[in-house]
Every structure is written in structure tokens, then in C-alpha cells.
Amino acid sequence: MAQMTMIQAITDALRIELKNDENVLVFGEDVGQNGGVFRATEGLQDQFGEDRVFDTPLAESGIGGLAFGLAMQGFRPVPEIQFFGFVYEAMDAISGQIARIRYRSGGTQNAPITIRSPFGGGVHTPELHADSLEGLMAQQPGLKVVIPSTPYDAKGLLLASIRDNDPVVFLEHMKLYRSFRAEVPEEEYTIELGKADVKREGSDVTLVAYGAMVHSCLKAAEELEKDGIQAEVIDLRTVMPIDFETVLKSVEKTNRVVVVQEAQRQAGMASHIIAEIQEKAILHLEAPVLRVAAPDTVYAFTQAEEVWLPNYNDIIERVNQVINF
Amino acid sequence: MKRTLENIEDQFETFQILNEDGKIINEDAMPDLSDDELKELMHRMVYTRILDQRSIALNRQGRLGFYAPTAGQEASQLGTQYALEKEDFILPAYRDVPQIIWHGLPLYQAFLFSRGHYHGNQFPEGVNALSPQIIIGAQYVQTAGVALGMKKRGQKSVAITYTGDGGTSQGDFYEGMNFAGAYKAPAIFVVQNNHFAISVPVEKQTAAKTLAQKAVAAGIEGIQVDGMDVLAVYAATKDARERAVNGEGPTLIETLTYRYGPHTMAGDDPTRYRTEDLDSEWEKKDPLVRFRKFLENKGLWSEDEENKVIDKAKDEIKAAIKKADEYPKQKVTDLMENMYEELPAHLQEQMEEYKAKESK
Ligand SMILES: Cc1ncc(C[n+]2csc(CCOP(=O)(O)OP(=O)(O)O)c2C)c(N)n1
Numbered sequence A: 001m002a003q004m005t006m007i008q009a010i011t012d013a014l015r016i017e018l019k020n021d022e023n024v025l026v027f028g029e030d031v032g033q034n035g036g037v038f039r040a041t042e043g044l045q046d047q048f049g050e051d052r053v054f055d056t057p058l059a060e061s062g063i064g065g066l067a068f069g070l071a072m073q074g075f076r077p078v079p080e081i082q083f084f085g086f087v088y089e090a091m092d093a094i095s096g097q098i099a100r101i102r103y104r105s106g107g108t109q110n111a112p113i114t115i116r117s118p119f120g121g122g123v124h125t126p127e128l129h130a131d132s133l134e135g136l137m138a139q140q141p142g143l144k145v146v147i148p149s150t151p152y153d154a155k156g157l158l159l160a161s162i163r164d165n166d167p168v169v170f171l172e173h174m175k176l177y178r179s180f181r182a183e184v185p186e187e188e189y190t191i192e193l194g195k196a197d198v199k200r201e202g203s204d205v206t207l208v209a210y211g212a213m214v215h216s217c218l219k220a221a222e223e224l225e226k227d228g229i230q231a232e233v234i235d236l237r238t239v240m241p242i243d244f245e246t247v248l249k250s251v252e253k254t255n256r257v258v259v260v261q262e263a264q265r266q267a268g269m270a271s272h273i274i275a276e277i278q279e280k281a282i283l284h285l286e287a288p289v290l291r292v293a294a295p296d297t298v299y300a301f302t303q304a305e306e307v308w309l310p311n312y313n314d315i316i317e318r319v320n321q322v323i324n325f
Numbered sequence B: 001m002k003r004t005l006e007n008i009e010d011q012f013e014t015f016q017i018l019n020e021d022g023k024i025i026n027e028d029a030m031p032d033l034s035d036d037e038l039k040e041l042m043h044r045m046v047y048t049r050i051l052d053q054r055s056i057a058l059n060r061q062g063r064l065g066f067y068a069p070t071a072g073q074e075a076s077q078l079g080t081q082y083a084l085e086k087e088d089f090i091l092p093a094y095r096d097v098p099q100i101i102w103h104g105l106p107l108y109q110a111f112l113f114s115r116g117h118y119h120g121n122q123f124p125e126g127v128n129a130l131s132p133q134i135i136i137g138a139q140y141v142q143t144a145g146v147a148l149g150m151k152k153r154g155q156k157s158v159a160i161t162y163t164g165d166g167g168t169s170q171g172d173f174y175e176g177m178n179f180a181g182a183y184k185a186p187a188i189f190v191v192q193n194n195h196f197a198i199s200v201p202v203e204k205q206t207a208a209k210t211l212a213q214k215a216v217a218a219g220i221e222g223i224q225v226d227g228m229d230v231l232a233v234y235a236a237t238k239d240a241r242e243r244a245v246n247g248e249g250p251t252l253i254e255t256l257t258y259r260y261g262p263h264t265m266a267g268d269d270p271t272r273y274r275t276e277d278l279d280s281e282w283e284k285k286d287p288l289v290r291f292r293k294f295l296e297n298k299g300l301w302s303e304d305e306e307n308k309v310i311d312k313a314k315d316e317i318k319a320a321i322k323k324a325d326e327y328p329k330q331k332v333t334d335l336m337e338n339m340y341e342e343l344p345a346h347l348q349e350q351m352e353e354y355k356a357k358e359s360k
């Protein structure tokens, strides 16, 4: 086992799959010689050549269309969108085309594309770099949306995503890239898409989260433990499709739930998760399911970022509300 | 079958007036500028170079936020802006802060923009510009709209926009030129070709020999200019402006230039993709060096004069950063207030919640 940051685990997964499967192609803006602006593709062009790992002209719609076309030629493209705020430029390519080709062709064609992209707040990026847009992607039938929270998960989920025969949007929270190291096996392994992970067991309340918010939940859980509250933390890992089996099992045990997302409150993943919980488990609930989310404004880039982003105190506050309901 | 590509590409020569030694090589094209105006141009370039140096230093001290260095591109940036009138409208990209400063944006607001403070984008009345665009290419299509609006209102003004060599790959780049061309709208599209889009060299961006030739397919005028020659840049822009306001349609101006510094101050390392040889090759073409030589030969510029500009710039920058520091910090509730004309009920509720948080 090696100690890796999340970015190293991602590079490792890319290297493994480039080696395993000659149809895997890695491309995007600055991913070649520069190794990507976050160095996720560091060294890959040197190792696999420009045929397999290459820079594209600067156009996200072009990157999306190129990925689609290469998929029609039997390749397994792994394009990068430099920052996920730029995905608006590629919306038709992704939601209008890539997500629909299986349906459109009656199952005779498919797009095994993994679109990787950094996102997420707390690292002082300019406008349209940090936005949490997973909800937008999750609303598009045909796409899978994966968001790892640890180096171990990142590697296994990325390998599973690349091998998946449907398109996957793989979102990498920038704050997690280098914030900590963890044990990651050097050999290859996959983590099944659509399977949540219980990151901490507890009996009093269920915290449902993904991405960087998993760590805020874990921190909140530690604090809550001091007050004798045992929080269970579920890391969804895949936000489309969602592993409701794991979520509902936990709800039946704890009877209290708080759903946490970094995205704005309006029309987000949390709303969807809560709707499903109340449809399927309302009789198990001792309190309304509450949300922790960012306020309904555009991302507060640079200034006011720390206040805008949900944090563990917000989570503790909501937990106390559902406990004391 | 007649092949045309080669013939078209070969027609795009680099327009130059002042060579690297500060000599006029194209007397006929020399723009009609008085001695004072020539000095003013130099003043602005020196000032902007100092502003760049100070901005980089301030960024390193953590006192500025997002910053994209400008040194090397002064002639391209200021030569185009100097050809404008007050009523012309600028749609800049993230590196084009100097143009809007010289178009009237107070310096302290440029600093607030860098810090992500909305007041940096609250332009004073009469500063006809948008705040710098982060999304590459977006401003190009918008320019067609601003220019068409000017035409519909019968104004004798132009909309001018900027992108880089990388930006020419975006669909928006073509759409903007094509729309403006179709409406014969008074637009000027500037491409500052500094030869790199972050790490990607322009040769990987396109198969085209020049970026200026991209105008051809849109049916508009295109010109490639030595972007280190402030007189050529000025003359080309002046000409484009004149044709635009006379109803002759838009122009694409490609300026050949170079950014000396990193892409932005957020961790870019140019040594990963550029050689020192290339850097020094371009530094020899420096826009300030050659224009200074030209003015000195005419007896219009001296070290003394230059030092005065440097001191003035430093003083004004110091005062502006102080003013930016004193400006109230941006709050989440400020963002809420600027989402809609009228605060919807759900935001009203959140407003109360965050007011309480912020007063803690
Ligand atoms: C739509 C979009 N895609 C990608 C980026 C990230 N990005 C910022 S600057 C840049 C390179 C731009 O190069 P160029 O157009 O040549 O302008 P320069 O920075 O050299 O002035 C990239 C890829 C962005 N801001 N917007």
C-alpha cells in the first residue's frame, strides 16, 4: 500500500487504465505536457505518447463532441473539463448528445465516456470555477454522476467509471485534491458505481453527504459524540444513481436524517434525496428530514466564501434540531 | 479544381510601423498623433508595466485575488484602447484590466474585482465596459449584440472585445464574428496572440497559419499586426473603428505578442512549457523599449520623464490599494441582494438567517 493524495490516486487510476486498455484516450486543455492545471495527468503524455494523451484546442463543446465521435469509433475517451464551471459550454455535447445516444440508437450505440472535472469551493478560485453543478448533471437521464471523497474511493471509482459502458461525469472536489493522504493499494481495484459507503457508523442520526461535505459530516460527528450523539455518515459516492438501499437501511435504524450538500439549496440533490426518503420511509421518521446547503446565490467566489460554504457547525445545528424535535 | 487556402493565407502579412530598434519602417502608415499624444501613449505603457509589477507583488503578499499578468502585452492592450472614444464599449477578458482602467475604471475598483468583490464591477456612469469575462469566448458573441444595438440606435461608436489565441478555438469566437458580419455591426474583435493558451502553443490550437485569416470565412476584414508595436496596433484599430462607424462592418485584429509572466498567479509554471530562449527572443521585441527609443530620438522622452511616471504610478497604486482595503468586505447578504430585482420569499428567509450569522 502507498500513501496517496486524491490527485495522485486519480493519476494512478488513469495510468492503470491507459496501460490496460489501448482504447482509453485522455485529452483536454493543458492535460499533455503541462500535466493538467492540477497535475492530474502529470507524466502520462511522457509515458503513453501524444497519441493517447493530448491537448485539445480550447473549446469545451469541441471536447464533448470529440469524445462523442471517438466513442463512435470504439474508443473509451476520458476527457477533462478544466473547471466544471465551464461545463455550460459543453451542455449540448453532454446532456443533448452523449447522455442520449444509447436511447436514441435503441441500445445499438453507446458512449463509454468519463468526463473528469475539478469543482468545489474553499480554494479561492475566480468566478465559475468552484460551482457545485452535480444537480444539473444528475437531472439528465443517461448520465451517471460520481463524486469521490477519499483517495481510495477516487481510484476505485475512476477505474469503474472508465470501464462503465455508459457515460459518467466524474467530479473531483478541488479542496480534497491535496488536503490529506491515505492508504491506496498499488494494484488495480474497482468500486461499484451506485454504491454508497458508510463512512462512520452511528445509531442516533443519519448524515447523508458526498464530496467534501463527507469530511464536514465526519468532523460534526466527532463533535456530536462528545455530547453523546452517535451520527452515522453515509457517503453516497455516486449521486446518480443513488444507493437508496443503504440510505433507507440507515434511516430505519436512526429514524433521524440530515442531508448535506455544498451546492445551493434550490432544486438540489438534497431535495431529491429527502423526497425519496419521505416516500419510502416516512413511518420510520421521528423528525422532519433537514438539509444543510449553501444559500441560493451564485457561488461567493473569493470573498465571503467561508461564510457561504456549509460547514460542520451548520451540520451540528441541524442535527440538534432533528434530535430535539 | 482551384485550391485557395495557400493563396489566402499568404495574404496575411504582419503590419508594422516601428521596428525593434525604434525606427519607423512604414512612414505612410504613421498615425496622425501629436507629440503630446505620443508621450501619453508611452506614459500609459510605463504606468501599466508598473501596475503589473505591483499587482504581482501584492498578489504574492496575499493582498490581491485573481490576477493575470500583462507585461509584454502593453502595446496590444493600450494601443487598441487609445484608438477608442469614450462612448465606445469594451468587452474585456480576464487579462484586459488595463484597457478598462484607461477607459475610466478607478484603480481601486480593479483591485476589488481582483478580490472577487462585486463593487469592483459596479462601473461608474460613463465607463462603457463590462467587467472582465472569465468564460473564454462569451464576450465575443455579446459584442455582436452591443454593436448591433449601437447601430440600431444610430450611434457613431463601436464595441470592441478581446480574447487570446486560445479563445479563437471557441465556437463563440466564430459566432460573434459571423453575427456582427451578417449585421454589418460596428464591432472590433481583437485577438491578442501571445502564442500560448496557458501551456498550449498556438500551433496546437489550429491548423491555420494566422489567426487573422479566420475573418475571411466570416466575410469580415482581418489584419495581423505586430502586437509589440504600439503605433501599428493603434493605427490598425483607428482604421477599424473608422470603417465600423461608417457602416463598413467589423474587423478582426490579431496582435502578435507575448506574456512575460505566468498565465495567472494561481500556480502556473511557464518553465513547464516555454524555453528561456523563447522568452528572451520576445523580450527583445519589448513594446516599451522600442517606443522609448523612438521617442528619445525625437527628443520627446527622457529618464527623468519616465521616473516621474513611475513615481506617479506607485503613489496612485498605493492610494488605490488603501481605498480597496477600506471598502467594506463583501458579505453573503450582498450577494443575495444582487440576485434579483426583488428578493423572492425564499431568499428573504435566507437573508434573515445570514444577517444573524454575519452580525455574530
Ligand atoms: C470556457 C473556458 N474554458 C477554459 C477556461 C480556462 N482557461 C483560462 S485562460 C485559458 C487559456 C486562454 O488562453 P488564450 O485565449 O490564449 O488567452 P491568454 O490567457 O493567453 O491571454 C484557459 C484554458 C476558461 N476560463 N473558460
Ligand SMILES: [Mg+2]
Residues within 6 Å of the ligand: B164, B165, B166, B192, B193, B194, B195, B196, B197, B198
Ligand atoms: Mg494566449
